Amino acid sequence: MTRVLVTGAAGRVGTHLVRELRARGAEVHTAVEDMRPGDRVYVCAADGPEKVARETAVIDAATRAGAERIVKxxxxxxxxxSALPAFTWHGQIEDHLRKTEMPAVILRPAFFMANLLMVAEGVAHTGLLPAPTAGRRVAMIDIRDVAAGAAAALLDEGHEGQAYDLTGPSAVTFADVAAAIADATGRPVRALDLTEEQARPRFxxxxxxxxxAAHLAGVFALIRAGGxxxxxxxxEALTGRPARDIGAFAREHAAAFA
Ligand SMILES: NC(=O)c1ccc[n+]([C@@H]2O[C@H](COP(=O)([O-])OP(=O)(O)OC[C@H]3O[C@@H](n4cnc5c(N)ncnc54)[C@H](OP(=O)(O)O)[C@@H]3O)[C@@H](O)[C@H]2O)c1
Structure with a gap:
Protein backbone atom coordinates (compact mmCIF):
# COMPACT_ATOMS: atom_id res chain seq x y z
CA MET A 1 0.00 0.00 0.00
CA THR A 2 1.35 3.46 -0.89
CA ARG A 3 1.99 5.61 2.20
CA VAL A 4 1.26 9.31 1.82
CA LEU A 5 2.02 12.04 4.35
CA VAL A 6 -0.48 14.88 3.91
CA THR A 7 0.43 18.21 5.52
CA GLY A 8 -2.34 20.81 5.60
CA ALA A 9 -4.80 17.93 5.97
CA ALA A 10 -7.27 20.17 7.86
CA GLY A 11 -7.23 22.74 5.04
CA ARG A 12 -9.64 23.13 2.15
CA VAL A 13 -7.71 21.10 -0.43
CA GLY A 14 -6.25 18.77 2.22
CA THR A 15 -9.68 17.62 3.42
CA HIS A 16 -10.69 16.53 -0.09
CA LEU A 17 -7.23 15.10 -0.77
CA VAL A 18 -7.28 12.78 2.28
CA ARG A 19 -10.69 11.47 1.22
CA GLU A 20 -9.55 10.94 -2.38
CA LEU A 21 -6.29 9.20 -1.38
CA ARG A 22 -8.12 6.83 0.98
CA ALA A 23 -10.73 6.10 -1.70
CA ARG A 24 -7.83 5.19 -3.99
CA GLY A 25 -6.43 2.78 -1.41
CA ALA A 26 -3.50 4.80 -0.04
CA GLU A 27 -2.45 4.77 3.61
CA VAL A 28 -2.65 8.40 4.76
CA HIS A 29 -0.68 9.99 7.62
CA THR A 30 -0.85 13.60 8.73
CA ALA A 31 1.98 13.93 11.32
CA VAL A 32 5.43 14.83 9.98
CA GLU A 33 6.91 12.76 12.86
CA ASP A 34 5.46 9.64 11.17
CA MET A 35 7.53 10.19 7.99
CA ARG A 36 9.22 7.02 6.76
CA PRO A 37 11.52 6.13 3.85
CA GLY A 38 9.47 5.59 0.71
CA ASP A 39 6.62 7.89 1.76
CA ARG A 40 5.12 10.29 -0.71
CA VAL A 41 4.61 13.74 0.75
CA TYR A 42 2.07 16.50 0.04
CA VAL A 43 3.36 19.92 1.11
CA CYS A 44 0.85 22.63 2.05
CA ALA A 45 0.94 25.00 5.01
CA ALA A 46 -1.42 27.92 5.56
CA ASP A 47 -0.40 31.14 3.81
CA GLY A 48 1.30 33.61 6.14
CA PRO A 49 4.72 34.83 7.22
CA GLU A 50 5.58 31.36 8.64
CA LYS A 51 4.80 29.56 5.40
CA VAL A 52 8.31 29.36 3.93
CA ALA A 53 9.83 28.11 7.20
CA ARG A 54 7.06 25.55 7.73
CA GLU A 55 7.06 24.13 4.21
CA THR A 56 10.85 24.06 3.81
CA ALA A 57 11.04 22.20 7.15
CA VAL A 58 8.68 19.53 5.78
CA ILE A 59 10.68 19.32 2.53
CA ASP A 60 13.93 18.93 4.50
CA ALA A 61 12.39 16.28 6.77
CA ALA A 62 11.18 14.40 3.68
CA THR A 63 14.64 14.59 2.12
CA ARG A 64 16.32 13.33 5.31
CA ALA A 65 13.80 10.52 5.76
CA GLY A 66 14.29 9.27 2.19
CA ALA A 67 10.80 10.10 0.96
CA GLU A 68 10.07 8.89 -2.55
CA ARG A 69 8.28 11.91 -3.98
CA ILE A 70 7.13 15.39 -2.96
CA VAL A 71 4.02 17.11 -4.31
CA LYS A 72 4.02 20.82 -3.55
CA SER A 82 6.63 38.60 -7.15
CA ALA A 83 5.17 41.73 -5.55
CA LEU A 84 2.40 39.54 -4.07
CA PRO A 85 3.33 38.04 -0.67
CA ALA A 86 1.92 34.52 -1.12
CA PHE A 87 3.31 34.20 -4.65
CA THR A 88 6.75 35.26 -3.35
CA TRP A 89 6.59 32.59 -0.61
CA HIS A 90 5.56 29.91 -3.12
CA GLY A 91 8.41 30.94 -5.43
CA GLN A 92 10.93 30.69 -2.59
CA ILE A 93 9.62 27.26 -1.55
CA GLU A 94 9.70 26.00 -5.16
CA ASP A 95 13.34 27.16 -5.41
CA HIS A 96 14.19 25.33 -2.18
CA LEU A 97 12.46 22.17 -3.42
CA ARG A 98 14.36 22.25 -6.72
CA LYS A 99 17.68 22.55 -4.85
CA THR A 100 16.98 19.32 -2.91
CA GLU A 101 16.82 17.44 -6.25
CA MET A 102 14.03 15.29 -4.76
CA PRO A 103 11.61 13.73 -7.27
CA ALA A 104 8.82 16.30 -7.16
CA VAL A 105 5.64 17.55 -8.79
CA ILE A 106 4.57 21.18 -8.50
CA LEU A 107 0.89 22.11 -8.75
CA ARG A 108 0.12 25.74 -9.57
CA PRO A 109 -3.64 26.29 -9.38
CA ALA A 110 -5.36 29.45 -10.56
CA PHE A 111 -7.96 31.33 -8.46
CA PHE A 112 -10.05 28.93 -6.30
CA MET A 113 -13.83 29.00 -6.92
CA ALA A 114 -14.04 28.43 -3.15
CA ASN A 115 -12.83 32.04 -2.67
CA LEU A 116 -16.32 33.07 -3.82
CA LEU A 117 -17.72 31.59 -0.61
CA MET A 118 -16.07 34.49 1.29
CA VAL A 119 -18.63 36.85 -0.29
CA ALA A 120 -21.56 34.40 -0.39
CA GLU A 121 -23.44 36.01 2.49
CA GLY A 122 -23.20 39.45 0.85
CA VAL A 123 -24.45 37.99 -2.45
CA ALA A 124 -27.38 36.39 -0.62
CA HIS A 125 -28.34 39.72 1.01
CA THR A 126 -27.79 42.12 -1.91
CA GLY A 127 -28.00 40.08 -5.11
CA LEU A 128 -24.70 41.72 -6.08
CA LEU A 129 -21.30 40.11 -6.70
CA PRO A 130 -18.80 42.99 -6.43
CA ALA A 131 -15.22 42.54 -7.71
CA PRO A 132 -12.55 44.74 -9.33
CA THR A 133 -11.99 42.55 -12.40
CA ALA A 134 -12.55 45.08 -15.24
CA GLY A 135 -14.72 42.39 -16.85
CA ARG A 136 -11.71 40.11 -17.42
CA ARG A 137 -12.03 36.33 -17.38
CA VAL A 138 -10.61 33.99 -14.75
CA ALA A 139 -9.89 30.28 -15.33
CA MET A 140 -11.02 29.53 -11.77
CA ILE A 141 -10.77 26.02 -10.38
CA ASP A 142 -12.82 23.90 -7.98
CA ILE A 143 -10.72 22.81 -4.96
CA ARG A 144 -11.95 19.24 -5.50
CA ASP A 145 -10.09 19.25 -8.81
CA VAL A 146 -6.97 20.61 -7.10
CA ALA A 147 -7.29 17.69 -4.67
CA ALA A 148 -7.91 15.17 -7.47
CA GLY A 149 -4.86 16.51 -9.33
CA ALA A 150 -2.78 16.24 -6.16
CA ALA A 151 -3.95 12.65 -5.59
CA ALA A 152 -2.94 11.75 -9.14
CA ALA A 153 0.44 13.47 -8.76
CA LEU A 154 1.02 11.52 -5.53
CA LEU A 155 -0.18 8.08 -6.61
CA ASP A 156 0.28 7.84 -10.38
CA GLU A 157 3.50 7.51 -12.34
CA GLY A 158 4.89 9.82 -15.02
CA HIS A 159 4.51 13.18 -13.29
CA GLU A 160 7.83 13.61 -11.50
CA GLY A 161 9.73 16.70 -12.63
CA GLN A 162 6.54 18.30 -13.95
CA ALA A 163 4.83 21.55 -12.95
CA TYR A 164 1.12 21.78 -13.75
CA ASP A 165 -0.96 24.95 -14.04
CA LEU A 166 -4.34 23.77 -12.75
CA THR A 167 -7.44 25.61 -13.98
CA GLY A 168 -11.12 25.07 -14.55
CA PRO A 169 -12.36 23.96 -17.99
CA SER A 170 -12.67 27.55 -19.28
CA ALA A 171 -12.13 31.11 -18.16
CA VAL A 172 -15.25 32.94 -16.92
CA THR A 173 -16.13 36.53 -16.12
CA PHE A 174 -17.69 37.49 -12.79
CA ALA A 175 -20.87 38.17 -14.83
CA ASP A 176 -20.77 34.47 -15.80
CA VAL A 177 -20.26 33.57 -12.14
CA ALA A 178 -23.25 35.74 -11.13
CA ALA A 179 -25.38 34.05 -13.83
CA ALA A 180 -24.34 30.59 -12.57
CA ILE A 181 -25.27 31.56 -8.99
CA ALA A 182 -28.60 33.00 -10.20
CA ASP A 183 -29.34 29.76 -12.07
CA ALA A 184 -28.43 27.64 -9.07
CA THR A 185 -30.38 29.69 -6.50
CA GLY A 186 -33.31 30.82 -8.65
CA ARG A 187 -32.69 34.40 -7.44
CA PRO A 188 -31.38 37.39 -9.43
CA VAL A 189 -27.66 38.01 -9.01
CA ARG A 190 -25.52 40.42 -11.00
CA ALA A 191 -21.83 41.22 -11.04
CA LEU A 192 -20.79 44.71 -9.94
CA ASP A 193 -17.45 45.75 -11.39
CA LEU A 194 -15.54 47.96 -8.98
CA THR A 195 -12.62 50.21 -9.79
CA GLU A 196 -9.35 49.59 -7.97
CA GLU A 197 -10.07 52.67 -5.80
CA GLN A 198 -13.59 51.46 -4.93
CA ALA A 199 -12.25 48.02 -4.00
CA ARG A 200 -9.28 49.15 -1.86
CA PRO A 201 -11.27 49.80 1.37
CA ARG A 202 -12.88 46.37 1.03
CA PHE A 203 -9.45 44.74 1.27
CA ALA A 213 -5.04 42.58 2.07
CA ALA A 214 -2.04 43.38 -0.16
CA HIS A 215 -2.08 39.89 -1.68
CA LEU A 216 -5.81 39.98 -2.51
CA ALA A 217 -5.52 43.45 -4.07
CA GLY A 218 -2.59 42.11 -6.11
CA VAL A 219 -4.54 39.06 -7.27
CA PHE A 220 -7.30 41.30 -8.64
CA ALA A 221 -4.70 43.53 -10.31
CA LEU A 222 -3.37 40.39 -12.01
CA ILE A 223 -6.91 39.43 -13.03
CA ARG A 224 -7.42 42.91 -14.55
CA ALA A 225 -4.16 42.42 -16.47
CA GLY A 226 -5.47 39.11 -17.90
CA GLY A 227 -3.11 37.00 -15.80
CA GLU A 236 -7.86 16.34 -17.22
CA ALA A 237 -4.30 15.30 -18.13
CA LEU A 238 -3.68 14.38 -14.48
CA THR A 239 -7.05 12.89 -13.51
CA GLY A 240 -8.51 11.65 -16.80
CA ARG A 241 -11.67 13.71 -16.11
CA PRO A 242 -12.59 17.22 -17.26
CA ALA A 243 -12.35 19.89 -14.56
CA ARG A 244 -15.62 20.94 -12.88
CA ASP A 245 -17.17 24.16 -14.19
CA ILE A 246 -18.62 27.15 -12.36
CA GLY A 247 -22.18 25.85 -12.85
CA ALA A 248 -21.39 22.68 -10.90
CA PHE A 249 -19.73 24.75 -8.15
CA ALA A 250 -22.73 27.12 -7.91
CA ARG A 251 -25.21 24.23 -7.73
CA GLU A 252 -23.20 22.50 -5.02
CA HIS A 253 -22.98 25.68 -2.91
CA ALA A 254 -26.40 27.15 -3.79
CA ALA A 255 -27.48 27.20 -0.13
CA ALA A 256 -24.56 29.49 0.81
CA PHE A 257 -25.56 32.04 -1.86
CA ALA A 258 -29.34 31.92 -1.26
N1 LIG B 1 -7.15 30.70 -2.69
C1 LIG B 1 -6.72 30.63 -3.92
O1 LIG B 1 -7.33 31.14 -4.87
C2 LIG B 1 -5.44 29.90 -4.21
C3 LIG B 1 -5.02 29.77 -5.52
C4 LIG B 1 -3.84 29.10 -5.80
C5 LIG B 1 -3.09 28.56 -4.77
N2 LIG B 1 -3.52 28.70 -3.50
C6 LIG B 1 -2.69 28.14 -2.45
O2 LIG B 1 -3.34 27.06 -1.86
C7 LIG B 1 -2.84 26.92 -0.54
C8 LIG B 1 -4.00 26.83 0.40
O3 LIG B 1 -4.54 25.57 0.27
P1 LIG B 1 -5.80 25.21 1.13
O4 LIG B 1 -6.87 26.21 0.82
O5 LIG B 1 -6.05 23.79 1.02
O6 LIG B 1 -5.21 25.49 2.58
P2 LIG B 1 -5.89 26.11 3.81
O7 LIG B 1 -7.36 25.84 3.82
O8 LIG B 1 -5.39 27.49 3.98
O9 LIG B 1 -5.27 25.16 4.93
C9 LIG B 1 -3.91 25.01 5.11
C10 LIG B 1 -3.67 24.87 6.58
O10 LIG B 1 -4.15 26.03 7.25
C11 LIG B 1 -4.68 25.68 8.52
N3 LIG B 1 -6.15 25.84 8.44
C12 LIG B 1 -6.81 26.62 7.58
N4 LIG B 1 -8.13 26.55 7.79
C13 LIG B 1 -8.33 25.70 8.79
C14 LIG B 1 -9.49 25.24 9.47
N5 LIG B 1 -10.74 25.64 9.14
N6 LIG B 1 -9.34 24.35 10.47
C15 LIG B 1 -8.11 23.94 10.80
N7 LIG B 1 -6.99 24.36 10.20
C16 LIG B 1 -7.08 25.23 9.22
C17 LIG B 1 -4.29 24.30 8.72
O11 LIG B 1 -2.92 24.21 9.09
P3 LIG B 1 -2.36 24.11 10.52
O12 LIG B 1 -3.27 23.19 11.29
O13 LIG B 1 -0.99 23.57 10.35
O14 LIG B 1 -2.37 25.54 11.00
C18 LIG B 1 -4.41 23.80 7.32
O15 LIG B 1 -3.84 22.56 7.14
C19 LIG B 1 -2.04 28.14 -0.21
O16 LIG B 1 -0.68 27.81 -0.30
C20 LIG B 1 -2.42 29.10 -1.32
O17 LIG B 1 -1.40 30.01 -1.62
C21 LIG B 1 -4.68 29.33 -3.19
Missing amino acids: LSAMHADPA EGAGLPDWL FEHATGHV
Whole structure:
Protein backbone atom coordinates (compact mmCIF):
# COMPACT_ATOMS: atom_id res chain seq x y z
CA MET A 1 0.00 0.00 0.00
CA THR A 2 1.35 3.46 -0.89
CA ARG A 3 1.99 5.61 2.20
CA VAL A 4 1.26 9.31 1.82
CA LEU A 5 2.02 12.04 4.35
CA VAL A 6 -0.48 14.88 3.91
CA THR A 7 0.43 18.21 5.52
CA GLY A 8 -2.34 20.81 5.60
CA ALA A 9 -4.80 17.93 5.97
CA ALA A 10 -7.27 20.17 7.86
CA GLY A 11 -7.23 22.74 5.04
CA ARG A 12 -9.64 23.13 2.15
CA VAL A 13 -7.71 21.10 -0.43
CA GLY A 14 -6.25 18.77 2.22
CA THR A 15 -9.68 17.62 3.42
CA HIS A 16 -10.69 16.53 -0.09
CA LEU A 17 -7.23 15.10 -0.77
CA VAL A 18 -7.28 12.78 2.28
CA ARG A 19 -10.69 11.47 1.22
CA GLU A 20 -9.55 10.94 -2.38
CA LEU A 21 -6.29 9.20 -1.38
CA ARG A 22 -8.12 6.83 0.98
CA ALA A 23 -10.73 6.10 -1.70
CA ARG A 24 -7.83 5.19 -3.99
CA GLY A 25 -6.43 2.78 -1.41
CA ALA A 26 -3.50 4.80 -0.04
CA GLU A 27 -2.45 4.77 3.61
CA VAL A 28 -2.65 8.40 4.76
CA HIS A 29 -0.68 9.99 7.62
CA THR A 30 -0.85 13.60 8.73
CA ALA A 31 1.98 13.93 11.32
CA VAL A 32 5.43 14.83 9.98
CA GLU A 33 6.91 12.76 12.86
CA ASP A 34 5.46 9.64 11.17
CA MET A 35 7.53 10.19 7.99
CA ARG A 36 9.22 7.02 6.76
CA PRO A 37 11.52 6.13 3.85
CA GLY A 38 9.47 5.59 0.71
CA ASP A 39 6.62 7.89 1.76
CA ARG A 40 5.12 10.29 -0.71
CA VAL A 41 4.61 13.74 0.75
CA TYR A 42 2.07 16.50 0.04
CA VAL A 43 3.36 19.92 1.11
CA CYS A 44 0.85 22.63 2.05
CA ALA A 45 0.94 25.00 5.01
CA ALA A 46 -1.42 27.92 5.56
CA ASP A 47 -0.40 31.14 3.81
CA GLY A 48 1.30 33.61 6.14
CA PRO A 49 4.72 34.83 7.22
CA GLU A 50 5.58 31.36 8.64
CA LYS A 51 4.80 29.56 5.40
CA VAL A 52 8.31 29.36 3.93
CA ALA A 53 9.83 28.11 7.20
CA ARG A 54 7.06 25.55 7.73
CA GLU A 55 7.06 24.13 4.21
CA THR A 56 10.85 24.06 3.81
CA ALA A 57 11.04 22.20 7.15
CA VAL A 58 8.68 19.53 5.78
CA ILE A 59 10.68 19.32 2.53
CA ASP A 60 13.93 18.93 4.50
CA ALA A 61 12.39 16.28 6.77
CA ALA A 62 11.18 14.40 3.68
CA THR A 63 14.64 14.59 2.12
CA ARG A 64 16.32 13.33 5.31
CA ALA A 65 13.80 10.52 5.76
CA GLY A 66 14.29 9.27 2.19
CA ALA A 67 10.80 10.10 0.96
CA GLU A 68 10.07 8.89 -2.55
CA ARG A 69 8.28 11.91 -3.98
CA ILE A 70 7.13 15.39 -2.96
CA VAL A 71 4.02 17.11 -4.31
CA LYS A 72 4.02 20.82 -3.55
CA LEU A 73 0.80 22.84 -3.70
CA SER A 74 1.99 26.14 -5.13
CA ALA A 75 0.10 28.82 -7.08
CA MET A 76 -0.08 30.20 -10.59
CA HIS A 77 2.34 33.19 -10.78
CA ALA A 78 4.58 31.77 -8.01
CA ASP A 79 7.82 33.74 -8.25
CA PRO A 80 10.37 34.71 -5.58
CA ALA A 81 10.44 38.17 -7.21
CA SER A 82 6.63 38.60 -7.15
CA ALA A 83 5.17 41.73 -5.55
CA LEU A 84 2.40 39.54 -4.07
CA PRO A 85 3.33 38.04 -0.67
CA ALA A 86 1.92 34.52 -1.12
CA PHE A 87 3.31 34.20 -4.65
CA THR A 88 6.75 35.26 -3.35
CA TRP A 89 6.59 32.59 -0.61
CA HIS A 90 5.56 29.91 -3.12
CA GLY A 91 8.41 30.94 -5.43
CA GLN A 92 10.93 30.69 -2.59
CA ILE A 93 9.62 27.26 -1.55
CA GLU A 94 9.70 26.00 -5.16
CA ASP A 95 13.34 27.16 -5.41
CA HIS A 96 14.19 25.33 -2.18
CA LEU A 97 12.46 22.17 -3.42
CA ARG A 98 14.36 22.25 -6.72
CA LYS A 99 17.68 22.55 -4.85
CA THR A 100 16.98 19.32 -2.91
CA GLU A 101 16.82 17.44 -6.25
CA MET A 102 14.03 15.29 -4.76
CA PRO A 103 11.61 13.73 -7.27
CA ALA A 104 8.82 16.30 -7.16
CA VAL A 105 5.64 17.55 -8.79
CA ILE A 106 4.57 21.18 -8.50
CA LEU A 107 0.89 22.11 -8.75
CA ARG A 108 0.12 25.74 -9.57
CA PRO A 109 -3.64 26.29 -9.38
CA ALA A 110 -5.36 29.45 -10.56
CA PHE A 111 -7.96 31.33 -8.46
CA PHE A 112 -10.05 28.93 -6.30
CA MET A 113 -13.83 29.00 -6.92
CA ALA A 114 -14.04 28.43 -3.15
CA ASN A 115 -12.83 32.04 -2.67
CA LEU A 116 -16.32 33.07 -3.82
CA LEU A 117 -17.72 31.59 -0.61
CA MET A 118 -16.07 34.49 1.29
CA VAL A 119 -18.63 36.85 -0.29
CA ALA A 120 -21.56 34.40 -0.39
CA GLU A 121 -23.44 36.01 2.49
CA GLY A 122 -23.20 39.45 0.85
CA VAL A 123 -24.45 37.99 -2.45
CA ALA A 124 -27.38 36.39 -0.62
CA HIS A 125 -28.34 39.72 1.01
CA THR A 126 -27.79 42.12 -1.91
CA GLY A 127 -28.00 40.08 -5.11
CA LEU A 128 -24.70 41.72 -6.08
CA LEU A 129 -21.30 40.11 -6.70
CA PRO A 130 -18.80 42.99 -6.43
CA ALA A 131 -15.22 42.54 -7.71
CA PRO A 132 -12.55 44.74 -9.33
CA THR A 133 -11.99 42.55 -12.40
CA ALA A 134 -12.55 45.08 -15.24
CA GLY A 135 -14.72 42.39 -16.85
CA ARG A 136 -11.71 40.11 -17.42
CA ARG A 137 -12.03 36.33 -17.38
CA VAL A 138 -10.61 33.99 -14.75
CA ALA A 139 -9.89 30.28 -15.33
CA MET A 140 -11.02 29.53 -11.77
CA ILE A 141 -10.77 26.02 -10.38
CA ASP A 142 -12.82 23.90 -7.98
CA ILE A 143 -10.72 22.81 -4.96
CA ARG A 144 -11.95 19.24 -5.50
CA ASP A 145 -10.09 19.25 -8.81
CA VAL A 146 -6.97 20.61 -7.10
CA ALA A 147 -7.29 17.69 -4.67
CA ALA A 148 -7.91 15.17 -7.47
CA GLY A 149 -4.86 16.51 -9.33
CA ALA A 150 -2.78 16.24 -6.16
CA ALA A 151 -3.95 12.65 -5.59
CA ALA A 152 -2.94 11.75 -9.14
CA ALA A 153 0.44 13.47 -8.76
CA LEU A 154 1.02 11.52 -5.53
CA LEU A 155 -0.18 8.08 -6.61
CA ASP A 156 0.28 7.84 -10.38
CA GLU A 157 3.50 7.51 -12.34
CA GLY A 158 4.89 9.82 -15.02
CA HIS A 159 4.51 13.18 -13.29
CA GLU A 160 7.83 13.61 -11.50
CA GLY A 161 9.73 16.70 -12.63
CA GLN A 162 6.54 18.30 -13.95
CA ALA A 163 4.83 21.55 -12.95
CA TYR A 164 1.12 21.78 -13.75
CA ASP A 165 -0.96 24.95 -14.04
CA LEU A 166 -4.34 23.77 -12.75
CA THR A 167 -7.44 25.61 -13.98
CA GLY A 168 -11.12 25.07 -14.55
CA PRO A 169 -12.36 23.96 -17.99
CA SER A 170 -12.67 27.55 -19.28
CA ALA A 171 -12.13 31.11 -18.16
CA VAL A 172 -15.25 32.94 -16.92
CA THR A 173 -16.13 36.53 -16.12
CA PHE A 174 -17.69 37.49 -12.79
CA ALA A 175 -20.87 38.17 -14.83
CA ASP A 176 -20.77 34.47 -15.80
CA VAL A 177 -20.26 33.57 -12.14
CA ALA A 178 -23.25 35.74 -11.13
CA ALA A 179 -25.38 34.05 -13.83
CA ALA A 180 -24.34 30.59 -12.57
CA ILE A 181 -25.27 31.56 -8.99
CA ALA A 182 -28.60 33.00 -10.20
CA ASP A 183 -29.34 29.76 -12.07
CA ALA A 184 -28.43 27.64 -9.07
CA THR A 185 -30.38 29.69 -6.50
CA GLY A 186 -33.31 30.82 -8.65
CA ARG A 187 -32.69 34.40 -7.44
CA PRO A 188 -31.38 37.39 -9.43
CA VAL A 189 -27.66 38.01 -9.01
CA ARG A 190 -25.52 40.42 -11.00
CA ALA A 191 -21.83 41.22 -11.04
CA LEU A 192 -20.79 44.71 -9.94
CA ASP A 193 -17.45 45.75 -11.39
CA LEU A 194 -15.54 47.96 -8.98
CA THR A 195 -12.62 50.21 -9.79
CA GLU A 196 -9.35 49.59 -7.97
CA GLU A 197 -10.07 52.67 -5.80
CA GLN A 198 -13.59 51.46 -4.93
CA ALA A 199 -12.25 48.02 -4.00
CA ARG A 200 -9.28 49.15 -1.86
CA PRO A 201 -11.27 49.80 1.37
CA ARG A 202 -12.88 46.37 1.03
CA PHE A 203 -9.45 44.74 1.27
CA GLU A 204 -7.81 47.21 3.65
CA GLY A 205 -10.83 47.62 5.93
CA ALA A 206 -11.79 43.98 6.23
CA GLY A 207 -9.69 43.32 9.32
CA LEU A 208 -7.31 41.11 7.33
CA PRO A 209 -3.57 40.91 8.06
CA ASP A 210 -1.73 43.52 5.97
CA TRP A 211 -0.01 40.86 3.84
CA LEU A 212 -3.36 39.26 2.95
CA ALA A 213 -5.04 42.58 2.07
CA ALA A 214 -2.04 43.38 -0.16
CA HIS A 215 -2.08 39.89 -1.68
CA LEU A 216 -5.81 39.98 -2.51
CA ALA A 217 -5.52 43.45 -4.07
CA GLY A 218 -2.59 42.11 -6.11
CA VAL A 219 -4.54 39.06 -7.27
CA PHE A 220 -7.30 41.30 -8.64
CA ALA A 221 -4.70 43.53 -10.31
CA LEU A 222 -3.37 40.39 -12.01
CA ILE A 223 -6.91 39.43 -13.03
CA ARG A 224 -7.42 42.91 -14.55
CA ALA A 225 -4.16 42.42 -16.47
CA GLY A 226 -5.47 39.11 -17.90
CA GLY A 227 -3.11 37.00 -15.80
CA PHE A 228 -5.67 34.26 -15.08
CA GLU A 229 -7.41 34.08 -18.47
CA HIS A 230 -5.62 31.04 -19.84
CA ALA A 231 -7.38 27.70 -19.18
CA THR A 232 -5.17 24.61 -19.39
CA GLY A 233 -6.15 20.96 -19.78
CA HIS A 234 -3.85 19.94 -16.93
CA VAL A 235 -6.59 18.72 -14.56
CA GLU A 236 -7.86 16.34 -17.22
CA ALA A 237 -4.30 15.30 -18.13
CA LEU A 238 -3.68 14.38 -14.48
CA THR A 239 -7.05 12.89 -13.51
CA GLY A 240 -8.51 11.65 -16.80
CA ARG A 241 -11.67 13.71 -16.11
CA PRO A 242 -12.59 17.22 -17.26
CA ALA A 243 -12.35 19.89 -14.56
CA ARG A 244 -15.62 20.94 -12.88
CA ASP A 245 -17.17 24.16 -14.19
CA ILE A 246 -18.62 27.15 -12.36
CA GLY A 247 -22.18 25.85 -12.85
CA ALA A 248 -21.39 22.68 -10.90
CA PHE A 249 -19.73 24.75 -8.15
CA ALA A 250 -22.73 27.12 -7.91
CA ARG A 251 -25.21 24.23 -7.73
CA GLU A 252 -23.20 22.50 -5.02
CA HIS A 253 -22.98 25.68 -2.91
CA ALA A 254 -26.40 27.15 -3.79
CA ALA A 255 -27.48 27.20 -0.13
CA ALA A 256 -24.56 29.49 0.81
CA PHE A 257 -25.56 32.04 -1.86
CA ALA A 258 -29.34 31.92 -1.26
N1 LIG B 1 -7.15 30.70 -2.69
C1 LIG B 1 -6.72 30.63 -3.92
O1 LIG B 1 -7.33 31.14 -4.87
C2 LIG B 1 -5.44 29.90 -4.21
C3 LIG B 1 -5.02 29.77 -5.52
C4 LIG B 1 -3.84 29.10 -5.80
C5 LIG B 1 -3.09 28.56 -4.77
N2 LIG B 1 -3.52 28.70 -3.50
C6 LIG B 1 -2.69 28.14 -2.45
O2 LIG B 1 -3.34 27.06 -1.86
C7 LIG B 1 -2.84 26.92 -0.54
C8 LIG B 1 -4.00 26.83 0.40
O3 LIG B 1 -4.54 25.57 0.27
P1 LIG B 1 -5.80 25.21 1.13
O4 LIG B 1 -6.87 26.21 0.82
O5 LIG B 1 -6.05 23.79 1.02
O6 LIG B 1 -5.21 25.49 2.58
P2 LIG B 1 -5.89 26.11 3.81
O7 LIG B 1 -7.36 25.84 3.82
O8 LIG B 1 -5.39 27.49 3.98
O9 LIG B 1 -5.27 25.16 4.93
C9 LIG B 1 -3.91 25.01 5.11
C10 LIG B 1 -3.67 24.87 6.58
O10 LIG B 1 -4.15 26.03 7.25
C11 LIG B 1 -4.68 25.68 8.52
N3 LIG B 1 -6.15 25.84 8.44
C12 LIG B 1 -6.81 26.62 7.58
N4 LIG B 1 -8.13 26.55 7.79
C13 LIG B 1 -8.33 25.70 8.79
C14 LIG B 1 -9.49 25.24 9.47
N5 LIG B 1 -10.74 25.64 9.14
N6 LIG B 1 -9.34 24.35 10.47
C15 LIG B 1 -8.11 23.94 10.80
N7 LIG B 1 -6.99 24.36 10.20
C16 LIG B 1 -7.08 25.23 9.22
C17 LIG B 1 -4.29 24.30 8.72
O11 LIG B 1 -2.92 24.21 9.09
P3 LIG B 1 -2.36 24.11 10.52
O12 LIG B 1 -3.27 23.19 11.29
O13 LIG B 1 -0.99 23.57 10.35
O14 LIG B 1 -2.37 25.54 11.00
C18 LIG B 1 -4.41 23.80 7.32
O15 LIG B 1 -3.84 22.56 7.14
C19 LIG B 1 -2.04 28.14 -0.21
O16 LIG B 1 -0.68 27.81 -0.30
C20 LIG B 1 -2.42 29.10 -1.32
O17 LIG B 1 -1.40 30.01 -1.62
C21 LIG B 1 -4.68 29.33 -3.19
